[in-house]
Amino acid sequence: MIESAYLHIPFCQSICTYCAFERSANLKQIDQWLDVICDEVQNTLKQAKQNDPTFKLKTIYFGGGTPSVLSCAQLERLASLFADVFDPYGEWTIEANPESITLEWLQTARRLMINRISIGIQTFDAKRLQTLNRHHTPLQAKQAVALCRQAGFESISVDLIYGFAKQTMADLNADLDAFLELDIDHLSIYSLILEPDSALGKRGYVPLDEYENALMYEQIDKRLTQSGFEHYEVSSFARNQKYGLHNSLIWDDGQYFGFGFGAIGRDEQGLYHHSGTLKQYIQKQSHLEYEENPNPWFDAIMTGLRTTMGLNVLKWNLRYGFDFKQRYAHVLNQYSECFIEQNDRISLTKQGMEILDTILVEFLMED
Incomplete structure (x- = not known):
């Protein structure tokens, strides 16, 4: 029985220069997209409950894109579909960007049983935020964490990127200092590796080389383990056993529903995704495709x-x-x-x- 679900929200207020994920900055499409994905979720969950009346999801993950571009009403419409199949002792994560969350939005998420939030901070350096075309400030990043706490989130994770061109070890340590000052229990780290069709890739931006990246990776591991974090996965650090349960299930060869264009799911047949383009998905001209030669x-x-x-x-x-x-x-x-x-x-x-x-x-x- 599949006990996890990933749902992809493919919309962003602006496109980050390093991003090559499926996404759109046309927020006017959200309501049309909602019509389609709500049908997809309802039909799939209905079938799962018919097959097993005790069916429950232990983990749900709303990723993107930027899920926090959804309005409170849009988030409620989507999340309410999972209300009677989510295990109340499970983990329900939503991704968010600092500039697009409000206390009202966070309180709506908590009321809907979403109990973990992953904030895309990426760096606390203002100039590097501009390089990435991020639209929050270092202060807004810190304020976002405070808002999450105020709304009642106990499980908070942050994403950081390292390996920028000309980034020094002092720069890296400054980002780690800022993270540690937040006093939260989970960090995901990512080396700045660019896809050719990302904006930075097209510009010829050259991140740090492999050797320098390795040194930074070792420094991150050293600093965080000294601060009581467990390096429990290549890119993930947790304190107080606040592991990301959804990803942990996937890493342990688990199966999961993949809802929406841009999502990947996995069942007995293997990995699958939606074909075509976001426009085709919204027009109901997309279908599930399984990975060839799995x-x-x-x-x-x-x-x-x-x-x-x-x-x-x-x-x-x-x-x-x-x-x-x-x-x-x-x-x-x-x-x-x-x-x-x-x-x-x-x-x-x-x-x-x-x-x-x-x-x-x-x-x-x-x-």
Whole structure:
């Protein structure tokens, strides 16, 4: 039974220069889009409840795009569809940008049972915010966290980006200082890697090189672990066990509904998404497409090894019909100093995490 759902809100007030996700700045389309996605959600959840009257979602994630561009009424229309299928002990996350949230909007989200918020701050440096075409100030970022607390959010996460052109270690430490001053329990970090069709990519913007990025990654790990955070996934740090449950389920080879254009879902057939364009989706000319030539057993290895929890080898063997240790004996031997085996799980040491991409290529070569 699928116990998680990801819903993509593909609208933003403006387009960030690093972004290559499916999104639109035409907010006039939101109500038309809502008509279509509400039908999609209702039909899917109705079928799930018919198949299992006890059906509940343990995690829901509203991502984007910028979900906080939805008005209170639009958010209520969308979120209310999940009211009778959301496990009240579960995790319901919504993404937001500092400049587009208000106390009223946050209180509406809490009333609708949304209990975790992820704020796209990206950096506390005003000039770098301009480079990214972000429309909030460092002060607004801090005020946004205060508003979330005022509205009753206990689970708050922040996104930060590192690896900007000419960024120094002092610049990075200033961002980390500002984050730590917020006194919240979750941080997601992302290296500035540009897709060719992003605005910065088209301009020829060159982020820091791989070596400098690695040094910054090590510094982030050092600073945050010294401050009581657990580096529980390649890009994720949590304190007080405030892990992101939705992503943790996906990393542990879970299945999840993917609602809306730009979303990815996963069921027994594999990964799927909506075809075509946002315009076609709104015009009901889009359909679900499954990934061609899927390799789900490698996907499970890739996501499992991103986490300190690691890959459940016994579960993997049963699901995919292989003997993991036999199939990948060469990789396990070649990088033996990088693997930790415990209680049917295989995970990576800190050294292994730093060369995760290299190790994953070796796994892929064996397939």
